[in-house]
Amino acid sequence: MKTLITGGAGFIGSSLAKALVARGDTVTVLDNLSPQIHGASADESPLLGEFPRGVRFIRGDVRHADDWAQALEGQEAVVHLAAETGTGQSMYQVDRYVETNIRGTSLLLDHLAHQAHSIRRVVVASSRSIYGEGKYRGPEGDVYPGMRNARDMRAGQFECLSEQTGEPLAVVATDETSKTHPSSVYGITKLVQEQLVLMTCGAMGIGAAALRFQNVYGPGQSLRNPYTGILSIFSTLLLQGKDINIFEDGEETRDFVYIDDVVESIVLTLDAEHARQAAYNVGSGVATSVLEVAQTLKRIYGAPGELKVTGDFRLGDIRHNFADVSKIRDELGFQPSVSFREGATRFCEWVRSQTIEDAGYERSVAEMRARGLMN
Template identity: 55%
Template sequence: MTEHVLITGGAGFIGSRLARRLSSEGHRVTVLDSLIAQVHGDDPGTTSPLLRSLDGIATVIQGSVTSSDALARALSDVTAVVHLAAETGTGQSMYEIDRYVEVNTGGTAKLLDLLANTEHSVRRIVIASSRSIYGEGAYRTSDGRVVYPPHRADAAMAAGDFDVHVEGEGEGRLELIPTDESAKLHPSSVYGITKQMQEALIMTVAPTIGIEPVALRYQNVYGPGQSLKNPYTGILSIFSTLIRQGKEINIFEDGLESRDFVYIDDVVEATYLATTSPAAAGGVFNVGSGVATTVLDVVEALTEAYGRDIPTRVSGNYRLGDIRHNVADTTRLREVLGFTPSVPFAEGVKRFAEWVLTEPVEGDNYQKSLDEMAAKNLLK
């Protein structure tokens, strides 16, 4: 069945690629995007390659999900919604609290309110949730029990102890395991809280108004097209810019903290299936590689990819709200949607670096973002 899909935040990294994927299969695409300068530059028509990539494949409406009027215009004749629009900086969310709650939670509430109280043709909503809602995720004790450690204490990290602990379990006895969709939800940042709220609103309200909900809990998405000037996009972009500028990389904590990096093409395909497959209806799915990669491994892979030997420093600095590790259990994605992410990190980094080298070296906004966090006593 041909769909008319609205992608909120559709001029972004994931949304623009998803629009092309949908269009290639004959689906009609509308994009609603606020085109903020942090992502698209001061003059998006000329400074945003992502926006330009939508020419001829999507109808673009500039507007915010916090505007009922913009949402109403964008929803005209739409049969499916992929709700990507969100503020995304974990650290920034800890001091721009009102903005994150207004856009992420408030925008989702406005979308649902319109659908609940006006005529529409929407049959499915896919919400871009996040691994951040798991907090520290799942671990196994020495006697085989699965536990979900609490947020790490400031005092412990200040003393150089960056590991997670569960009271009464002793030291060094917790084994990191993949986190599945039944795990405890206990986000450690304002961003994570708003993503949990977005997901809960969609999964609770949509069925009551006859709409199929689907939640995708994205892990750390990366790849060609990712913003190189937005300091909140992720460490691969940040470190790439520092390497090209010849600047030192300050590695936080002890460098052994890890993330589940998932390549953009895999994320787009999973999202396409979530939007179009009947089997996805009502489901909650992790979208990740299922592999944990440490920050030290990231730095090594990037310096090799760029052929640059740059100074690094394992500083012991840390940010409040950060988690120690995360790795997704992707069994449900495979069993229900028949999809397994296929691009390994080594190959994905190579493709990413090849693209980065075709782009201009961007200005360094990363240090400014760190200075803001330090001023708020969130970076130690």
């Protein structure tokens, strides 16, 4: 298959490019080498240098129609990964996120609608952020809580509560039929992006699928980007001998899915011609607390930094979300195979081989405080 990967020089895209080339596909990568991800000397990005022989690289931007036209020529499939991805940053760089994630996708679809092409398959990277808070259960049945109250969180009440009893709700796995109610600008853009691709490609007779990724981690993840990836953020701080300030009470949970499993999910979806206009959760199906992540990394690194549970919180952050992956398992045969403990060990081994620089995390926190987005 001749496949275009947008954002293909990034964390997920570069790993996918290797997997597709290894099985004999012809791969083209479109990427703008964003300094936030690749650093100031983007041409020296280690991920770019690891492309296997034969990958065609185009330095371009999904916000430019001419770059799309060049990249799409002769392709049979598109894996659309290019996006701005910082949940917190999206709350104060709204136009940047809308322009890249929504307009960038609209230019792809506009090209497919008006120009001759050979595209028969589109896979778009969606996100667990489209759900906002995850799925809960209480006396009233299934519950999808809205954004938490800042007053409650200042008082140390972080859990989502039943409106009937005032007691904490029980979190359960989020499936694809769960309510979508994003609590960040990033989540809104990913939901619109997913809807645009599934609806428009369906109208044009192009098979399309959206993969709702949970928290992806593993070797190759940017250690320079202070807005995404708590494993990268925590690793950088610990290896600099710094303390980690853990938000809320540390018991907030996420679903961490290893990069190899994510690549496998994309390959399966590319090949699944029967999966048309479908959305799938991609995760480990296991909830892991932020405090457990920090403790695991500190233990593996043997780092001296302290773990400080601060009670700070960011507006728009969710409390819990982990994936029900039964749909992608039953329909495409996907089965996550790397546990968090194993994946964290592999990740830390890779991090130790990298040059650790100041990623500007403290600066990003200060920006959110200055804008009233963090308490």
